[in-house]
Amino acid sequence: MRFDDPVPVTTIAQLIGAELVGNIEGFATGINEIHKVEAGDLVFVDHPKYYTACINSSASFIIINTKTYFPEGKALLIVDDPFEAYLKIVEFYRPFAPSMKMMSESASIGKGTTIMPGAYIGNHVTVGNNCIIYPNVAILDHCIVGNDVIIQSGTVIGSDAFYYNKKTSREIHYKKMTSCGRVLIENGVEIGANCTIDRGVSHDTIIGAGTKMDNLVHIGHDTVVGKNCLFAGQVGIAGATTIEDNVILWGQVGVSKTLTIGKGAVVYAQSGVKDSIEGGKVYFGSPVEDAREKMKELVWIKRIPKLWEKVMEGKEK
Amino acid sequence: MRFDDPVPVTTIAQLIGAELVGNIEGFATGINEIHKVEAGDLVFVDHPKYYTACINSSASFIIINTKTYFPEGKALLIVDDPFEAYLKIVEFYRPFAPSMKMMSESASIGKGTTIMPGAYIGNHVTVGNNCIIYPNVAILDHCIVGNDVIIQSGTVIGSDAFYYNKKTSREIHYKKMTSCGRVLIENGVEIGANCTIDRGVSHDTIIGAGTKMDNLVHIGHDTVVGKNCLFAGQVGIAGATTIEDNVILWGQVGVSKTLTIGKGAVVYAQSGVKDSIEGGKVYFGSPVEDAREKMKELVWIKRIPKLWEKVMEGKEK
């Protein structure tokens, strides 16, 4: 998330009650998670396992629960609970303040675009030119839709990330990490009916130009989809995953989080992608393998009874 | 379903044209299906296979199509078609009479709760304090939502059960069993976009406190979900199933009806649960098995060609 204007890091420190050490003169331009940070960003870290990665990231301002680091040119904001500090910043700079009209007055709608009845267009949403937004679609705050985009009925753009912090005080429970990212839908994208595309937690979920999706497709937070992909009905993609250009996912394929599917890969129906896979190949199975190898495997399985018979005969002789 | 006030069993008998035998002085407090009945309830049974279970259940009033039983302290309501009698009672005491406004005047909305535009709130719905109900959600008649609940866009709470009586007169067809149950959503539950949670047929579908669901999740009628569970995108759970506390179901998992998943069980993505499984373990596959065993099986399958080669060599020698 970008702030509207750069914010002095001293102001942030005051907001979250942090001890500020290092470069205390800086201005923060936004807040982000570790995989997406840029210079000028705030980032938070609360687990020793990730301290070094966070310190060495591009982030300029690190909200942290230890005093053992002094990175040059950066500022540390030391607090007991960095996660709560993150929530406080997001809630202050991106407060929940939804439009109570179906069409927000702060939304911008391009020329030649049709917004059909029952569609909700939230605050600060931008929809480009020559789009069709069908009935009962919801495009939530801050999302951006390009030109020549079609979104069919019932689809939700910008639902919150499914992203929770596990807490184990007394009993296991989950605390929501407030989403402050957006969904960016590029030109020429077409999205089916009753799909859901979650906003990024603190960065953007992106659907690349020319990509087409069938109905009931789910795209998780911070996932980046390339150009001219095809996703058939009921495909589900988890969060923070990268789908490169020209990837084809057939019906009911599931894709796990934080992985990459290479350019031009094709995944057959009902398959499950749990690790990164190379582009230019065809895949099948749950978990996926090379489609031809997987098909052969199905034939091999059918030979077990014959094998059993031979081995038992051999034994009896 | 509870009646608003207890109803003399003689009134019920008259409504459905039943012959009344046994304790004819009683008052019925509700109507329920056999797995959920309590003292004071009406229940119906039309198949000899279930006569004994029904007679021995906690129900006080049994709608039945035989005269062979005389259970002490209970009343029998004898009719030719108990299923039709059940439908008549439900339609009389819980008639279809929906609100024709987006927000029913009989709904009760708590303090600090935001109901966004395009959301439909039906008759006798209760929503607690500090909830967010996003655009185009539908919460249908009689459902109850606790405090601090978030329901994202397009989700439907209280759709009818998928529950039909098979009829074979002339040709096979299906007659709907009218749903008169509710959905109860406890405090701190968060539900994603475009999910569907069916009401109970005659009892309640319950989502336990602190449970979080991603998008496009389906929960069947009369299913009871425990506290602090996590269900990832596109999970589907059939009817009358019990999910105990702290269960984690990853994306696209399917769960069959009338089974139990034990406390703290974890089920990997795309798996299928067709029978009850113990808590505290990790599962994979369709149908599921112990995840580690199932993973090993995938390795064993890859050894078949080598085995084949060895056995055939052995044979040739």
Added chain:
Amino acid sequence: MRFDDPVPVTTIAQLIGAELVGNIEGFATGINEIHKVEAGDLVFVDHPKYYTACINSSASFIIINTKTYFPEGKALLIVDDPFEAYLKIVEFYRPFAPSMKMMSESASIGKGTTIMPGAYIGNHVTVGNNCIIYPNVAILDHCIVGNDVIIQSGTVIGSDAFYYNKKTSREIHYKKMTSCGRVLIENGVEIGANCTIDRGVSHDTIIGAGTKMDNLVHIGHDTVVGKNCLFAGQVGIAGATTIEDNVILWGQVGVSKTLTIGKGAVVYAQSGVKDSIEGGKVYFGSPVEDAREKMKELVWIKRIPKLWEKVMEGKEK
């Protein structure tokens, strides 16, 4: 798609800039794709592989990109790009002109039917008698719903087909084939919440009388479903497939395109149907096989370690 009135083929030729040869006196009554054409129809073909099939189909008027055929009694409309000519005809005779009210004035609603708030009923839609259309349903232009039909909240009837023409100029991209077909829902059908039923590309998607669907079910374009079928939650059926009467598909089943499932077939949960299957049998697996055989296979797989041990022992001796 039927034209409102028959159109002289000379008018069509002029609209698309075609050279007209053969029977130039005819009147076109509609436009269709090759699998669905009838006498009087226009059809288009742009690939030599399908020239003969198209010429020999029932179509009376063939939009084609070659001059090598002279079929008796038919007319050829010769153009460089038949696909673009098809789009031009559809856009001219079935222009995108949606209702901007939730209930179109050109819609026809039968007696005893309840249309609940937030439901969108498009232009030229017909809904029969004694139906219930729940909140936030969308029934899009030209779709037809019979009597005694229930459509639960959030369901979309008549979304566009997921049907694209692959273009490879410069880079691979996809051009939408404009849908001009309809959805026909016969009497007594009941459809769950947040389902999607696509319209036909140029013909009709049909749901047969008495069929019942659970929530989050997807039905593709031009698919024809028989009478008294049951589809459980999250079933997905691709385009142009035929499901005969009394078929039961359990939860999360996926069915591929342009195949046939025979009468009375039962497919177990999470299975995948990729080729046509006979009626009257029970299936399981992805891809499906006879359910009992598939179950046995699961047992055989568990015997591989024992087989391995025996063979290796035999070898060591």
